[in-house]
Amino acid sequence: MRDWIDVELVKLLRQNARQSLAELARRLKMAGPSVSERLKRLEESGAVSGYTATVNPEAWGYTLTALVRLRPFPGQLKTLEARLIATPQVIECDKVTGEDCFIARLALHHIQELDEILDGLSELASTASSIVKSSPVQRRLPPLQPRD
Structure with a gap:
């Protein structure tokens, strides 16, 4: 409780x-x-699972954030997932329902870095990317309430 x-x-x-x-x-x-x-x-x-520092990516030279929707080619789902996990610029990734299977958030130093990463994923999936202009809602907790 x-x-x-x-x-x-x-x-x-x-x-x-x-x-x-x-x-x-x-x-x-x-x-x-x-x-x-x-x-x-x-x-x-498990209600509290860790303690962390909040890091400002821009202070480390990551001036761009991109969202990439990925639709794996037949038989490439697990390989794509492993590649996303192994790509350090992928700072978040969700497996989702719908036409796309993954939505990844990438932290990038420059736009060319996005091209390099997408080139490495192009053999495994079709991609659609968007550059984040701003994030009016940062990652936050849902409303917490007492529960039984």
Whole structure:
């Protein structure tokens, strides 16, 4: 069972995963051991599965983001999936229903890099790509609510 305290704890961690247990306890108006136990329970249940730093790709020279829809050629689904996993510029990829089987998000230094990657995928799938102009909604959590 997750209650409002669990929801608030996860929200605080999403804001800053480096907060100390003491700081989390202070902000939740709880004792440190209680917060520690809740966090351990959330981790063990899989509700919280990791802590990470948010990185600005532009600060690392990735000035372009592309979305690529991929429709594998017959018999190439597993090979294409493996190639996408092995391509480091693919920063996210979803297997989807519909005409396309994959939608991949790529971080790129320059437009020529997109051509190089698509050339390497062209033997496995047909592709359609779009350059991202902006991302008004960044990856975020769905609304969290207590549950039974």
